[in-house]
Amino acid sequence: MRALALKPEVIRIKTSPPHPAAAMLGAKADAARARMEATGYRRTPAPDWLLTGLAWLAGMAVLVAAWTLIAKLGGRIPDPLTVGAAAAKIYGDPFYSKGPNDQGIGWNVLSSLRRVGIGFGLAALVGIPLGFMIGRWRFLSGMAAPVIALLKPVSPLAWLPIGLLVFKAANPAAIYVIFVCSLWPMIVNTAVGVRQIPQDYLNVARVLQLSEWKVFTKILFPAVLPYMITGVRLSIGVAWLVIVAAEMLTGGVGIGFWVWDEWNNLKVEHILIAIITIGLVGLALEQALVLLARRFSYES
């Protein structure tokens, strides 16, 4: 090896001039060779994606190993293979419907997402304009601060009885809980965004005497958008956490109800499938919003 490494010059001269890419590779190889000669062994750093992938795989392996171990020790917890087989069956037919209490996992997830979507959408409709106003007017901000401070720490589920009382039905009550829990992050982040708008941008608007509409569309809205998206991200995260619990309490169709139903049926493997499914859907929502946020973030 060593002897070979000492003779690259001789070899290169004999070949035709290398392609630029090849020259680059050659340079890299030279550097690697230099290191080899200095240290006696090769130390090329692994590419980033490989390391990330390996770490990911290792993490998942630890999770599965721990699960298997617990399954072996505990007895009542099914091991990954059993759950995998059950999952294959459940995901084989996700959209069946045998009455309101027996529907495929696809329907359950979609019903939950629908509730989150409606509750969250209503919260955005109310929270974003409210956040703009609170951010823009100091008095309103002073008014809102104690109310938000008081209500924000309340578990959204504590609002469920009020929802049931007012709406007299489970579905709107669940949507209402989602509305309440999504509202605060939306208001707070939008208001913070409005307050963070650099004075310079507002000065530009003042110097040009832009119309209120132009100020809103060209300056306020784009400046606040990244903050709003953060609010949306937090809201959706919380909403997805809360919907499972709310549905356990209200029943009907939904992933949360399904978890509870399978507990009543003592189908532990289905509960585990539900947990993984909830995790995957939450992850997908989060990632979608991260992508959205990246699209609308600006460097000045």
Place this chain on the structure above:
Amino acid sequence: MNPERYLSVEGLTKTFETRKGDFAALAAIDLAMRKGEFVTLIGHSGCGKTTLLNLVAGLAAPTSGTILLAGKHVDGPGPDRGVVFQNHSLLPWLTCFENVHLAVERVFDGKKSLLKKRTHEALELVGLSHAEHKYPHEISGGMKQRVGIARALAIEPKVLLLDEPFGALDALTRATLQDELMRIVAKTGATVLMVTHDVDEAVLLSDRVVMMTNGPAARIGEVLEVDLARPRERLTLAHDARFMDLRAAVLEFLYEKQAHKARLKVA
């Protein structure tokens, strides 16, 4: 209207209310500018030169005194004054073209194609036609400041107000932009009021250098007529005796007359 007083600042004072009581930033400023004149305001930091510029821009209201531009009372910001801010203040979510166009469409009526043409011309004037569709974060600091100048000039203001526009740039870029600014001003005949703390910049660019005393209650200390012929060449002037004298006069004001006062204040 007196042509010698195209921009006229009379008995201007500005007092800020602070927690420790009133702070008098400017005391009795009188200044008149001809149409097409280039005037720089120079002084130590905190002397209120930016405050004065903001008052002319209408971004702040004077405590007393009046500002007249082309015979019209200034009582708020308006597109008859183009402002170039210290840190470019381009909107990061708009391209260079859109940033300038925002100003153009506010000020001019007419067909869309005409407004676009104006915007193109403004960017061409500052030599940025090639970067029209880039976003501010994709271009250099000097280029951003050029877009700022294009935006301010595109609305054909009566006076161009520059607040230390090149302060954040490296020396080489600054020199290039100073030359560019001289070329643009010569071409457009713009009336310019510029704040700077760079002595060479002040003498090189101005028809008159207005030197301000240290705050609080800053006043105009001296006014220096820069009687150097235009167009001015940076390299020629570097060995020009008159340029040296003028430069020395400003330095003397800043570092002898005003430095003394500053030291007393510390002691």
